[in-house]
Amino acid sequence: MTRVLTIEDDEITAKEIMAELSTHGFEVTWAATGRDGLAQASSQPFDVITLDRMLPDIDGLEVVTFLRASGIDTPILMISALSDVDERIRGLRAGGDDYLTKPFVPDEMAARLEVMLRRRKPAASQSKLKVQDLELDLIARIAHRGTQKIRLSPTEFRLLEYLMRNSSQVVTRTMIFEAVWGYSFDPGTNVVDVHVTGLRRKIDPEEFPPLLRTVRGAGYVLG
Amino acid sequence: MSSVRLSDTWRTTTFRLVLLYGGMFTIGVVTLLAVIYFHTQDFIDQQTAYVLKAELRNYLATPPDKISDSFNIDIQRDSRHIEIYGLFSDTGVRLTGNAEKLPRGFALDSEPHLIRPRSSDSWLTLRTDVWGVGARLPDQHILFLGRQQVQLDEIRQIIIRALGGAVLVILVGTALGIASSIRPIQRLRKIQGVSQSIIQGNIDLRLPMTGNQDELDLLAKIVNKMLDEIAQRMNDIKGAADSVAHDLRTPLTHLRTRLNRLLSLLNAPDQQQLVEEAIDEVDTVLSRFRALLRIAEISGSMRRAMFKQVAIQPLLENIKDIYTPLAEEKNVALLFDLPEVELTVMGDGDLLFEAVMNLVDNAVKFASQNGYVTARLFEKSGVCHIEIENNGQGIPEDELKMVILPFYRSELNRHQSEGYGVGLSIVNAIVNLHGFRLSLQSANGVTRAIIECSNRLASENGV
Incomplete structure (x- = not known):
């Protein structure tokens, strides 16, 4: 079972995180202060840590810096109400692996944790990605659904690659926007949906069972 | 920024004070000299009249046959050649003396009269005024005594020279005034520059001080x-x-x-x-x-510190890539008109992307079915322009200026989910942060949003 340490001073938020992550099969330990969080993270092995940026005793940034300095490289998802890009960059620079702005949809957090965990496992240098009968040739940049050949535009290729690398887990619109175009703000419009719809038309022809599903209020999941 | 225009010096307090004092000095000097001149003139006139009358009395007491000799003696004694003596027959023919002829219509009443050379048709060949006195002798001959007013002329010359000196003093004063106004103006310019920058949001800047407590x-x-x-x-x-x-x-x-x-x-x-x-x-x-x-x-961002040269073309290419499917779905033609040469501006790439993306988003959203959205990038007089145009309903004239204001939402779309509202305010905030300029135009259903990325403008604003 995947073990998560949640360092969060707000009890309600912490409970929600714990409830949500439990439904995704995580085992969650809660630390209400930065000091407690540091102690827990240093003494027990965790697979992933969620860390509130604003804590009453030790600042979230200091917690990350300290953990990294003491050689603990557990993936850390920073959570903060500060959405300024500066804050984000500071969080990532201090050693955070990803940054999530409050308020967030719990699904989004779970999705990000899954992606972080997967990133941890060194992906073998593959030349092909495969999800059920969907295959993506990373060198030829061509996809196949069964025997059917699918031509992709560069954007569709990047989008599909991201979805396939994170198959069977929910990826949000913001995550897609970040991964495909490299900008880390909420696009706030339906542009991502239109791209996904376009890709879906190509990889999910009518005669095949649909692979790409929309998760209401959260994002998309492939496979 | 520190260049000083002459027109600015006119307005400084220093210069105005110099001008005021200069003016007062001039009026004082002119008045004083005028008073001196007129009093001196009066005094000299009185003296001349007194001397002439005394002389006339002397000559009237002199026997007629001795007058010619007396004339000679007096003329010889007059080393400055300013005195005029004349003895004329009763018809005005010159008998003796250095006067050529009698001034026309001269009153022979033993009282001194002023003769102006111009008014008496070139009487004598003199230029100066002459005080004259005339009397008829018992033998009906006419005795004329005169004295040129050269002294007054000399005094006038002195006064004119003094005035000339005053003019020189005033000119020097004005020059000094301009010179001493330049420094305050340069300081004002600096203060102006810093203030502009503060207005742009650099609230941490402070006005420069020289330390001399003025x-x-x-x-x-x-x-x-x-x-x-x-x-x-x-x-x-x-x-x-x-x-x-x-x-x-x-x-x-x-x-x-x-x-x-x-x-x-x-x-x-x-x-x-x-x-x-x-x-x-x-x-x-x-x-x-x-x-x-x-x-x-x-x-309130501190991001200016992280500004660097950002290439605009790749940014727009990205936006084109993002919006092409949406535009196709809405059947809107999405045209990007980008120049061959790479255009860069000083700024934050992510924020500029967000700004332009918001504009394109609005344009696609509000473009009419089968309409178009055009994004143009061009350089005009050294300034990079990003222009997003679409056809559609357009924005009412009276709302054009308002829609950019933060938190303004059109009455039209206040109750709609779609609106220019926050999106344009974000664009405006980003543009302001960069010191760029955002303008909106809307006419005949064609709406155009232009970002003028003038880094020159930005640097003048201290960004």
Whole structure:
């Protein structure tokens, strides 16, 4: 079972995180202060840590810096109400692996944790990605659904690659926007949906069972 | 910035004081010299009249046959050649003396009269005024005595020279006034530059002080103190905004999460729909709230320190890539007109992307079916322009200026989910942060948003 340490001073938020992550099969330990969080993270092995940026005793940034300095490289998802890009960059620079702005949809957090965990496992240098009968040739940049050949535009290729690398887990619109175009703000419009719809038309022809599903209020999941 | 135009010097206090004192000095000198001149003239006239009358008395007492000799003696004694003597027959023919002829119509009443050479048709070949006195002798001959007013002329010359000196003094004073006005103006220019920069949001800047405690320094000190206060208050407000973000967004998120959990517990489709609608409402509130906070963040951002040269073409290419499918779906032609040469501006690439993306988003949203959206990038007089144009309903004239204002939402779309509102405010905040200029035009259903990325403008504003 995947073990998560949640360092969060707000009890309600912490409970929600714990409830949500439990439904995704995580085992969650809660630390209400930065000091407690540091102690827990240093003494027990965790697979992933969620860390509130604003804590009453030790600042979230200091917690990350300290953990990294003491050689603990557990993936850390920073959570903060500060959405300024500066804050984000500071969080990532201090050693955070990803940054999530409050308020967030719990699904989004779970999705990000899954992606972080997967990133941890060194992906073998593959030349092909495969999800059920969907295959993506990373060198030829061509996809196949069964025997059917699918031509992709560069954007569709990047989008599909991201979805396939994170198959069977929910990826949000913001995550897609970040991964495909490299900008880390909420696009706030339906542009991502239109791209996904376009890709879906190509990889999910009518005669095949649909692979790409929309998760209401959260994002998309492939496979 | 430190160049000083002459027209500015006219307006400085120093220069105006110099001018005032110069004017007062001139009026004083002219008045004084005029008084001296007229009093001297009066005095000399009286003296001349007195001398002439005394001389006339002497000559009237002289026997007629001795007059010629007396004339000679007096003429010889007159080393300055200013005295005129004449003895004429009763018909005016010259008998003896150095006077050529009698001035026409001269009154022989033994009283001194002033003869102006011009008024007496070139009487004598003199230029100066002449005081004359005439009398008829018992033998009906006419005796004329005169004296040229050379002294007065000399005094006039002296006064004119003195006035000339005064003019010189005034000119030198004016020059000094201009010279001493240049430094204050240069300082004012510096203060102006810094103030502009502060207006642009660099609230940490302070007005320069020279340390010599003059009026400008005192003023700068007051303003700086005021800025300290404002900066402090702004920090307080920013802190409060962060707290609001932390305090208010959290319960909203809780609400959303609970609704979400409720949704998973419900089985009846109509109940599910109700909860889904409630979630949508909360999402709307949250996204609007996020956008408002985003504006505050951009406006109060320290990101200027991270500005670097950003190539605009790749940024627009990216936006084209993102919006092409959406435009196709809406059947809107999306045209990008980009130049061959690479254009770069000093700024924050992510923010500029967000700004242009918002403009393109609006343009695609409001373009009419089968309409078009054009993005143009070009350089005009050294300034990079990004222009996004679409056809559609257009923006009413009286709303054009308003839609850019933060938090303004058109009455038209206040109750609609779609609107220019927050999106354009974010664009405006980003443009302001860069010191660029955003303008909107709308005519005949064609709406055009232009970002003028003038780094020159930005640097003048101290960005």
